[in-house]
Amino acid sequence: MMSDINREFKKNQLRSRIITTEDLGRTGQTGAAGDNTGGLDSSLSNFKRLRPADAPTNEELAERPIQRAHRKVLRRRAVIIIVLLALLLGALGGIYWYQRFFRFENTTVVWERQFDRTEEGYSAYVRYGDNLLKYSRDGASYIDGSGNDVWIQSYEMNNPIVAVSGDYAAIADQQGNDIYICSVSGLQGIATTVLPISKVSVSSRGMVAAILEDKTSTEINYFQQDGTEMEIYIRGLLESDGNQDDWGIGYSLDVDLSPDGNMLMGSYFSVQGGQLRNRVAFYNFSEVGKNALNRLVGGFHEIYENSMVARVAYLNDTYSVAFADNSLSFYSSKDEMSPEMVKLVPIEEEICSVFYDDEYVGIIVNSASGEYEYRMDLYRADGGQVFSKGFNYEYSHVDVDGGMVFLYNQDSCRVYNRYGNLKYEGTFDYQVDKITRGRLPNEIIVTGPQIMQKIMMH
DSSP: OHHHHHHHHHHHHHHHHOOOHHHHHHHHOOSSTTOOHHHHHHHHHHHHHTSOTTOOOHHHHHHHHHHHHHHHHHHHHHHHHHHHHHHHHHHHHHHHHHHHTOOOOOEEEEEEEEOOGGGOSSOEEEEETTEEEEEETTEEEEEOTTSOEEEEEEOOOSSEEEEEETTEEEEEETTSSEEEEEETTEEEEEEEOSSOEEEEEEOTTSOEEEEEEOSSEEEEEEEOTTSOEEEEEEEEESBOOSSSOTTTOOEEEEEEEOTTSSEEEEEEEEEETTEEEEEEEEEEOSGGGGGSGGGEEEEEOGGGTTOOEEEEEEOSSSEEEEEESSEEEEEEOSSTTSOEEEEEEEOOSOEEEEEEOSSEEEEEEEOSSSSOSEEEEEEETTSOEEEEEEEOOOOSEEEEETTEEEEEOSSEEEEEOTTSOEEEEEEOSSOOOEEEEOSSTTEEEEEOSSEEEEEEEO
16 A cells, blocks of 8 residues: 555656646747747757756767777787787897807707718818818818718819808919819819919909919919909019009018909018018909009008018908907908008907908907906907907817807817807817808807718707
8 A cells, every 4th residue: 555655656756847838838938929939949958958068969879889899909909919019028038048148058969971081181171151161182072051062173282272252262272383263063263373372362253362472572363263364463572672662562471352352452561671561451453443553542551560460351342350460450441442440459468369250350369367368359340349258278279150159179169159158168079170150050060080060059
């Protein structure tokens, strides 16, 4: 009974809240009899004022689910991107740490090659192309990354010396008269000289420059890749009579061609007024070099007044380096008609070894520190220092190859990365002649007189 009374009471309340048309007419009368238009508009405006000002429209209500779904998609994408970036940064950080700090403790032999008994005796190896060139007194062979011979070239030489650049190699008989010019596909030509050969250099295009010498003078002769002699000569005299051009004289100690073959860098010394003088000179054999007298485009001698430059090297077509007994001097040939020295590194300690490739230059000196016997300094091609590292290890050979530095002797090795950190240290049960990098960062190729192994460090 009480529920029926409550329902009736609520119905009466709802009826009292209903606004009728008649009520609207009364509230909206403007004084004009029978005119309810103004009253209706006024009542509608009054009705609208009853709604909240920020009440959503039907369109807005319909768009809300779409907006919520869009925001959800954006949040999901943002989370995915953040996670992917975190994974990427973590992976890059792991790779960086692995390359810089991780030290290999174990090795696995990937493949091994045993040389025949007939191959025993004098032999040496040099990095060539992506692989190795093995040479001896009776021939040379190009060995691929699996230890197989790509080609074999026979010859007879008393003291073979080798120069390599890109896909070309020049094998010369030091103090002899023959130069074998090879590419990665095999022999390209044989050059023959009249005077004995002292040094040889080759460009990545197969051009060869050879220092020929007698007792009082040297000649630098040029040969094409097929062995044909070119009409380019540089003659240097040991003694100066005072009438010769300061830069046009000098007994050649060492020369090197730029990879493109356009530039020649050489170290020369002469005796003038009873004093020994050393200089580094640059020659240009391209078309623009014709405008220079004797093609000489640069010479430096004042910094070498109290030193001797025993070796010069073109690292790439732009940068080169001169190794003196008390300094390293880095040169730039960006302007081929005016090479300049970009960095001089004085060295006070005794230099034990020098080494380089197309990216890095290194020296090892007797360390002045009591903690370490040796110090190794590595530089970029432009002369910027990469690292300086002290060490105690009795090495006999040092090489840099692709940012990895190899110190080794007959039965052990150390491998450093370009940050100066020791990556691997180990021993071998056979004589070691050469260590180079493999195709992967953790692979090395170790060669000896009778064996070659590809080793994976892990």
